[in-house]
Amino acid sequence: MTAVKAAPLDPAGLAAQFREAGEKAGFRYEAYGAAGDLPLFALTKRTPGPRPRIYLSAGIHGDEPAPPLALLSLIESGQLDKRAVWFLCPMLHPGGLARGVRENEAGVDLNRDYRHLETPEVKAHVAWLSHQPSFDLAICVHEDWESKGFYLYELNPDDRPSLAPAMLKAAGKVCPIDLSPEIEGREAKGGVIRPKLAPEEREKWPEAIYLQVNHTRLSYTTETPSSLPLKTRVAAHRSALFAAIDGVVKRRG
Numbered sequence: 078m079t080a081v082k083a084a085p086l087d088p089a090g091l092a093a094q095f096r097e098a099g100e101k102a103g104f105r106y107e108a109y110g111a112a113g114d115l116p117l118f119a120l121t122k123r124t125p126g127p128r129p130r131i132y133l134s135a136g137i138h139g140d141e142p143a144p145p146l147a148l149l150s151l152i153e154s155g156q157l158d159k160r161a162v163w164f165l166c167p168m169l170h171p172g173g174l175a176r177g178v179r180e181n182e183a184g185v186d187l188n189r190d191y192r193h194l195e196t197p198e199v200k201a202h203v204a205w206l207s208h209q210p211s212f213d214l215a216i217c218v219h220e221d222w223e224s225k226g227f228y229l230y231e232l233n234p235d236d237r238p239s240l241a242p243a244m245l246k247a248a249g250k251v252c253p254i255d256l257s258p259e260i261e262g263r264e265a266k267g268g269v270i271r272p273k274l275a276p277e278e279r280e281k282w283p284e285a286i287y288l289q290v291n292h293t294r295l296s297y298t299t300e301t302p303s304s305l306p307l308k309t310r311v312a313a314h315r316s317a318l319f320a321a322i323d324g325v326v327k328r329r330g
Contacts, residue, residue, distance in 0.1 A: 088171035110201030115171035122163040129213040132164040139173020144218035147314035160326045191287035215296040222303040226253035228268045230298040240321045247320035251313040
């Protein structure tokens, strides 16, 4: 796919905002590498006790500014509270965010490198993930410049109770839902894509497939349409993420 130019962010300034907001909210800032002069980092909050472990990621495509801003907003609002143990990687591709493009400087889509691990950014991320526990829920936050509305991917190989209906209902209060029968060349139903191809049959793995194989049995990839105002996209992600988080927390009692 040809890179699409988006309004660039200031990744150094944004990283500083994440660090400041995270530390105020009780998160630990963990630098796990660098992309040139820009930091690669995670934010974790490990409250003791039997709580669900939730992983959130964003910013792997530099032409998708709403996802990292949505995670920052969740931190600043206090919604990522002590009900869960948190693992956040909010800026997986800071170089792309600085340039407003999807791929890295070598022209590689980082979200297709989680099987062969050829890029330094993904290698560093996977090395950090290798030291983390399994997750009860993982959500990768994205945007789609071709989409007609919000939609999501669900990876749920054990057929656990789906969080998708609650996520779609929440997002639908903010923006349209893409109800197309086919999205991104895949069968879709009611705004949900459930990929049927097994991981071993895929040549290139996105982050979500790597997480399914190594870290979680329930994950979602959320997509907002890039054509909507940035504020609307951020709000749609926030609403969907909070609905999923609330659902997992309530299941754990």
